Amino acid sequence: AQSVTQPDIHITVSEGASLELRCNYSYGATPYLFWYVQSPGQGLQLLLKYFSGDTLVQGIKGFEAEFKRSQSSFNLRKPSVHWSDAAEYFCAVGAKGSQGNLIFGKGTKLSVKP
Amino acid sequence: DTGVSQNPRHKITKRGQNVTFRCDPISEHNRLYWYRQTLGQGPEFLTYFQNEAQLEKSRLLSDRFSAERPKGSFSTLEIQRTEQGDSAMYLCATGGEHSPLHFGNGTRLTVT
Numbered sequence: 311a312q313s314v315t316q317p318d319i320h321i322t323v324s325e326g327a328s329l330e331l332r333c334n335y336s337y338g339a340t341p342y343l344f345w346y347v348q349s350p351g352q353g354l355q356l357l358l359k360y361f362s363g364d365t366l367v368q369g370i371k372g373f374e375a376e377f378k379r380s381q382s383s384f385n386l387r388k389p390s391v392h393w394s395d396a397a398e399y400f401c402a403v404g405a406k407g408s409q410g411n412l413i414f415g416k417g418t419k420l421s422v423k424p
Numbered sequence: 425d426t427g428v429s430q431n432p433r434h435k436i437t438k439r440g441q442n443v444t445f446r447c448d449p450i451s452e453h454n455r456l457y458w459y460r461q462t463l464g465q466g467p468e469f470l471t472y473f474q475n476e477a478q479l480e481k482s483r484l485l486s487d488r489f490s491a492e493r494p495k496g497s498f499s500t501l502e503i504q505r506t507e508q509g510d511s512a513m514y515l516c517a518t519g520g521e522h523s524p525l526h527f528g529n530g531t532r533l534t535v536t
Contacts, residue, residue, distance in 0.1 A: 411480065417466050
């Protein structure tokens, strides 16, 4: 079955510390992979996406993610977290060629300590 | 400005009532998607349109749900005979064909 697992429901980090959010996927075909961020009461905003090529992708707001096929993972990282990064982060997977019908993980809520 | 306007932002209704949500993309996109997000979960695909045609429907979309996109621009999602389990955030998005999804801010439905 196709699925996305985000093992951490809630993570708290100190401002200025590094961040890594985990994402594992199960998908029968070559996947398209995405990270979205959602602030309370808002829709989702795309942080970055991976289709093919370089397995380390850069996104907006200083985020990056690394695709590891052997581990079926697509972890999100940021070297130094800002208080404004507090939000919920969703990993998603889609079929090659489709960026619309996505399977989302349950999300990881990020809290940032001053 | 997300590029996708959804109305209303919040809707409280009593069980058994019908509700309708509207999605207005600001710019023209061939594709329009509806997703549902319940508390503590990620968004789940409901349906999508290519212009006026509804091309795919999820098993989540029971026969109480109907979506339309009559002129290939705005879209409506209607839920008939609402149930408490319908309480969720309903998200509309454009793109998905040659570009990533661009979401609106959603309509939060509470069924009492």
